[in-house]
Amino acid sequence: MPASKKLVFSALLLIAGVIGYLIEIKTGREDLLGHLGALVVLLMVGLWALSPVDREELTPAKARRE
């Protein structure tokens, strides 16, 4: 996935985090805010991690030529 798209998803994830924060405050579950923050961080890591592994596709024909 191109970095530009990941930036868009990162922004959306942060917005989702803010929405989650507002919901937790409204429902009186401030005790879960730490978990919410940790989850946003983990999802952000997942969004950006292992990207360099995604190399170009390898079709059977291409594999035979190599």
Next chain:
Amino acid sequence: MEIHNSPMNERQRRYREVYRSRTSGWYNGYVHAFLIFGTGLYAIFFFTMNLSEVLWWEWLTIPVVFLGGQWVEYYTHRFLLHRPKKSGMGRLLYVRHTLMHHQFFTAEEPRYANHRDWRVTLFPPFTLTIATLMMLPSALVAGWVISGNVGWLLMASTIGTYLFYEVLHFLCHVGDNWFVRHCPIVNTARRHHTAHHNHSIMMETNMSIVFPFWDWVYGTSDLDRGLIGHLFNGYSTKHIKKDLRQTAKTPHLLPHVSKASSKPGPEPANR
């Protein structure tokens, strides 16, 4: 490193060798698995922590999301991953699945050699993030219109359904052992999915990747038996259809349908 005493042919062996040579040296399957399963389980934990005094009908969200998720999986697999497209996302999905995953793993040799091969089955970690973001609007609406519990259950069930797929697909490609041979659902998924990796039937048979419910509904399974039999078939090849169409081509591209005598589907890796 390759599996010793494998029945794979030279073409598959060569493909796996070239594929591995192009994988970054620092790739680690355990890290990849942790990012998906660790984060996914933590997300489910967080979503369910928000539940309170769940009513009986709110629990129904789980089976509804599960079957809906299985349908999305079936539809995507059947009509996107096995249908060649010339450009865009359709082409990417077809190449990554039919031309890469199905070349790396065949019905003759569906196993990983080591953790670095996990890359060929596990989705990229960003999939979990995108799945979470995609479900969020529906969950917000459900939470507002129906109840807060339904909204949280919608999120938890979606991630649970995704992890269910990842776990089962992962177990379909490990070597045979006592657990995968005897665990219900898992053993069924292994035979079902290994049969799907047979190149002569992969374009239209066993299109539910790991849970054959929708194959039973749409009649695209290689088994001729009822729903319960489908879900708990295990490794048995007793009920395999005798008139399976053998074609490695995309069905809608064929000018006519040719029927060939059935070759029973392969049994899961039992080596």
